[in-house]
Amino acid sequence: DTEVTQTPKHLVMGMTNKKSLKCEQHMGHRAMYWYKQKAKKPPELMFVYSYEKLSINESVPSRFSPECPNSSLLNLHLHALQPEDSALYLCASSQAAGAQGYNEQFFGPGTRLTVL
Amino acid sequence: AQKITQTQPGMFVQEKEAVTLDCTYDTSDPSYGLFWYKQPSSGEMIFLIYQGSYDQQNATEGRYSLNFQKARKSANLVISASQLGDSAMYFCAMRERLGSGYSTLTFGKGTMLLVSP
Numbered sequence: 001d002t003e004v005t006q007t008p009k010h011l012v013m014g015m016t017n018k019k020s021l022k023c024e025q026h027m028g029h030r031a032m033y034w035y036k037q038k039a040k041k042p043p044e045l046m047f048v049y050s051y052e053k054l055s056i057n058e059s060v061p062s063r064f065s066p067e068c069p070n071s072s073l074l075n076l077h078l079h080a081l082q083p084e085d086s087a088l089y090l091c092a093s094s095q096a097a098g099a100q101g102y103n104e105q106f107f108g109p110g111t112r113l114t115v116l
Numbered sequence: 117a118q119k120i121t122q123t124q125p126g127m128f129v130q131e132k133e134a135v136t137l138d139c140t141y142d143t144s145d146p147s148y149g150l151f152w153y154k155q156p157s158s159g160e161m162i163f164l165i166y167q168g169s170y171d172q173q174n175a176t177e178g179r180y181s182l183n184f185q186k187a188r189k190s191a192n193l194v195i196s197a198s199q200l201g202d203s204a205m206y207f208c209a210m211r212e213r214l215g216s217g218y219s220t221l222t223f224g225k226g227t228m229l230l231v232s233p
Contacts (some may be wrong), residue, residue: 031218042207042223043161050217088159096217103211103219104151107161 003027004108006091012114015081023074023091032074033105034066035090043090049074050096081115088112101103118143118210122224129198129231136183137193137210137227148212150191151221156204164183164206167191198231205229 004025013019023032031050048056049068057066063085065077074091078104092105119142129135141150149166152164167175167182176184183192205228209221 001168015146033218040205040228042226045220048215048218048220050215055215055218056220083224090159090161092161104163104166105147105161105221106163107153110159112159 006108
């Protein structure tokens with residue numbers, strides 16, 4: 001199984017709502033990533049989890065709250081978002097750095113988020 | 117700091133022709149990895165090809181090949197025999213090893229490729 005799954009595919013939420021994005025992989029990868037991507041721009045790294053511990057937070061506002069309950073699952077909890085947070089949210093996973101291979105990141109299909 | 121430059125915002129090619137997408141990079145790290153990803157309009161980032169800084173030969177994967185010129189710090193993607201399904205955004209990215217269990221990617225701005233019949 002070389003797939004990263006993300007749910008939901010689309011999400012529309014109001015600025016007072018609380019919602020969560022879910023990401024799952026069963027490739028045994030120990031690094032997982034959240035990216036935000038605006039239209040016609042490259043992905044921007046938000047968070048990195050390594051061995052279920054938060055390793056990088058790229059100064060992301062606290063209205064985005066990541067969670068890694070186990071090695072296969074990564075969540076992004078959303079609360080009190082702003083319209084400018086509307087974007088494609090991509091999850092990715094990779095082998096632990098130092099493992100054999102390219103260490104490429106495998107991406108999920110993304111969640112298209114619209115904040116009204 | 118690492119930097120990736122893709123100077124072509126858009127490229128047009130006719131079906132069955134070859135096309136080259138440009139990528140230059142800058143890094144002070146002697147050990148690095150370069151990736152190309154394809155992103156169709158559906159949104160998923162699809163890994164295409166990888167080139168390591170110490171690899172002696174240019175990488176190839178089916179219709180994709182990487183023209184790696186280390187001295188010029190360029191890693192151009194060559195797509196042979198373009199197909200309509202190749203129409204997508206293409207990103208060049210460089211790996212940066214940051215921690216014991218993970219590495220991050222620095223992306224270029226991307227090149228939108230349109231393949232016409």
